[in-house]
Amino acid sequence: MPDKKTNPSFSQSSPAKNRVNGEKRPVTRAAQQSDKYKWVTLSNTTLGMLMASINANIIMISLPAIFRGININPLAPDQISYLLWVLMGYTVVTATLLVSFGRLSDIFGRVRLYNLGFAIFTLSSILLFLTPGQGSAGALELIGFRLLQGVGAGFLFSNSTAILTDAFPPWERGMAMGLNQIAFVGGSLLGLLGGGVLAVFHWRLVFLISVPVGILGTAWAYLKLRETGAVNERQRIDLWGNATFAVGLTVLLIALNYGIMPYGTSQTGWGNPLVIAGIAAGLVLLAVFLWVELKVSEPMFRLSLFRIRIFTAGNLSGFLYSVARGGLMFMLVIWLQGIWLPLHGYNFEDTPLWAGIYMTPMMAGFFLMGPLSGWLSDRFGSRGFATGGMLLTLAGFLLLATLPANFPYLTFLLILLLLGLGMGMFAAPNTTAIMNSVPPEYRGVASGMRATIQNTGALLSMSLFFTIVIMGLAAKLPPIMYQGLLSSGIPVAEARQIANLPPTGALFAAFLGYNPMEQLIPQQVLVNLPVATQNLVLGKDFFPSLIAPAFIASMRLTFYFSAVMSVVAAVASFMRGEKYIHGQED
Incomplete structure (x- = not known):
C-alpha cells in the first residue's frame, strides 16, 4: 500500500511540518x-x-x-x-x-x-x-x-x-x-x-x-x-466471551506456574494431575472462547483484525519476542545472585541490589534505541527496524550461550547492551505498526489484544525457562553436590539426602538473596559440623562452585531456545509487508 505520512484529521503547530501532500x-x-x-x-x-x-x-x-x-x-x-x-x-x-x-x-x-x-x-x-x-x-x-x-x-x-x-x-x-x-x-x-x-x-x-x-x-x-x-x-458487552476467556486464561496460567513447582518425588509439577487438568481445562475454555467469538455479533476479541496482515505479523512477532525474553530477567538475576556475585566477594544478602546495578547495560541499550527506532520508523516504516531488532537479539542470546559461569564483566556488559539495543529497536516500531493498522473504533480492544498476547508470552517464557533449568539441574546437580558435600566433611547419609532435594528451593533461595546451603542443610546437621566445615559450606564460594556447571549447561539451553524464537520472530516481522496506516489507503 502507498506510504502516506499525513492524516487530514491532524494538524501540527510547526508550519514546516503542517503539510498534506506537500502543501502548507x-x-x-x-x-x-x-x-x-x-x-x-x-x-x-x-x-x-x-x-x-x-x-x-x-x-x-x-x-x-x-x-x-x-x-x-x-x-x-x-x-x-x-x-x-x-x-x-x-x-x-x-x-x-x-x-x-x-x-x-x-x-x-x-x-x-x-x-x-x-x-x-x-x-x-x-x-x-x-x-x-x-x-x-x-x-x-x-x-x-x-x-x-x-x-x-x-x-x-x-x-x-x-x-x-x-x-x-x-x-x-x-x-x-x-x-x-x-x-x-x-x-x-x-x-x-x-x-x-x-x-x-x-x-x-x-x-x-x-x-x-x-x-x-x-x-x-x-x-x-x-x-x-x-x-x-x-x-453490547460480550458476556460469554469475557467469561470463557478470563477463566480459561487464568486457569491455564496458574497451571503453568504450578508446573515449575515440585510434586511428590518429581522435581517439577508437570505430572501433577491438577496441573494437567488445569492446562487441559484452560485450553478447552479458550477453544470455546474462540467458537463464541465467531458466533456473537459484537465479540470481545476482534478476530477479524487478524485479517490485517500487519496486525497479525506484529502480534505474532511480539508474542515470540516475549517468549524469547520473558524469562531472561529471572535467569540473569539468578545467575548473578547465585553464582557470579558471591564468587566476586558479595554477601548473599547484598546480591539483589547489585544484581539490579549490574543489569543496567541492557536498560541503557533500550533507552538509546527505543525512541530513536520509533522516530525513524515513523518515516521509513517498521519492518526493517523490528526485523533488525530481533536479529540483534538473536546475536545477543547466542553470545550469552558462550559465556562461562564466572565471566569477565566487560563481555557480559557488551552482550547486555546488544540485547537492550535489539529489544529497543523492535518494541516501539512493532507496537506502532500494530496500532496504526486498526480502525480507530477498535484501538482499545487492539491495544488489549496486543498487551495480552505479549504478557501471555512472557509468563509462558518464565515457565519454560524455569522448567528447562530445573530439569537440567535435577539431572546433573545431585552427583556433583553429593561429591562436593562429602569432600567438605558432610556425613554420607546427610550428603545423599541434601543432594537429592528438589533444586527449586536452591534456585529460589539464590533468587531471593539467601545462601542456599543454609536452606538445604538441616539445622541439626549444621550445628554438629566442625566450625571449619560450617565456614566452608556457608561461605560465598561453596554453593556457586557446586551449582555452576549444571546451571550453566541448563542456561545455555534456554539461550538457544530464545535464539530460535528470535529467528522465527524476525521472519514473522519481515513478513508484515510495507508500511500501512488504516484510513490512508488509496
Whole structure:
C-alpha cells in the first residue's frame, strides 16, 4: 500500500511540518491545542507506565524483606506457594483482563477507564502499605491486594497505547511509543534498584513509593485527559466471551506456574494431575472462547483484525519476542545472585541490589534505541527496524550461550547492551505498526489484544525457562553436590539426602538473596559440623562452585531456545509487508 505520512484529521503547530501532500496549511488554534494535548497524554501515560513497571519489579528484589516483615519463610514446603503468588499473581491478573478492559474501553471510553485504573492502582498500593496481618494471614492479604493492583495495572496497560494512538498523528506515533516504552523499561530498572534500597529501611516503603505517584497521576488524568477516540456506547458487552476467556486464561496460567513447582518425588509439577487438568481445562475454555467469538455479533476479541496482515505479523512477532525474553530477567538475576556475585566477594544478602546495578547495560541499550527506532520508523516504516531488532537479539542470546559461569564483566556488559539495543529497536516500531493498522473504533480492544498476547508470552517464557533449568539441574546437580558435600566433611547419609532435594528451593533461595546451603542443610546437621566445615559450606564460594556447571549447561539451553524464537520472530516481522496506516489507503 502507498506510504502516506499525513492524516487530514491532524494538524501540527510547526508550519514546516503542517503539510498534506506537500502543501502548507495554515496553523489553527485547534491545531495548536491538539499539539499541546498530545504532550499531556504522553506525559501522563508515561507516568502510568513508569509507576506500573516500577511496582512489577520492585517486588522481585524486595521479597526477602517483605516475607521477613510478615514472618513467613517463603522456602518452607507449606509456604512456597505464597512466594509464587506474590511474585506472579499480579502479572497473571493483568494478562487475563487486558482484552476485556480494552473492549470495555471502546464502549465506555478509554480515558474514563484509564483514570479508573490509576485510582485502583493507588488504592491497592495504600492497602499493601497498610497490610495488617502476620504469617499466613498477612501473606494472603498481600496476595489479595497485589491481585487488586493487577486490576488497576490492567486498565492502565490496555488503554495507554490506544490513548497515545488517538492523540498523536501517524507520523509521530513511533516516537511517542518509543518514549512511553522507555518509561516502562526505566521503571523496571528503578524497581530493581529502588527495591534493594527501600527494603533496607522497611519493607512497607516498597509499596508506599507508588502512592504519591498514583495520587498525582490520578488527579492529573482526571483533570487533563479528554476522550478523543471513537467510542460507541451502543455496543453490547460480550458476556460469554469475557467469561470463557478470563477463566480459561487464568486457569491455564496458574497451571503453568504450578508446573515449575515440585510434586511428590518429581522435581517439577508437570505430572501433577491438577496441573494437567488445569492446562487441559484452560485450553478447552479458550477453544470455546474462540467458537463464541465467531458466533456473537459484537465479540470481545476482534478476530477479524487478524485479517490485517500487519496486525497479525506484529502480534505474532511480539508474542515470540516475549517468549524469547520473558524469562531472561529471572535467569540473569539468578545467575548473578547465585553464582557470579558471591564468587566476586558479595554477601548473599547484598546480591539483589547489585544484581539490579549490574543489569543496567541492557536498560541503557533500550533507552538509546527505543525512541530513536520509533522516530525513524515513523518515516521509513517498521519492518526493517523490528526485523533488525530481533536479529540483534538473536546475536545477543547466542553470545550469552558462550559465556562461562564466572565471566569477565566487560563481555557480559557488551552482550547486555546488544540485547537492550535489539529489544529497543523492535518494541516501539512493532507496537506502532500494530496500532496504526486498526480502525480507530477498535484501538482499545487492539491495544488489549496486543498487551495480552505479549504478557501471555512472557509468563509462558518464565515457565519454560524455569522448567528447562530445573530439569537440567535435577539431572546433573545431585552427583556433583553429593561429591562436593562429602569432600567438605558432610556425613554420607546427610550428603545423599541434601543432594537429592528438589533444586527449586536452591534456585529460589539464590533468587531471593539467601545462601542456599543454609536452606538445604538441616539445622541439626549444621550445628554438629566442625566450625571449619560450617565456614566452608556457608561461605560465598561453596554453593556457586557446586551449582555452576549444571546451571550453566541448563542456561545455555534456554539461550538457544530464545535464539530460535528470535529467528522465527524476525521472519514473522519481515513478513508484515510495507508500511500501512488504516484510513490512508488509496
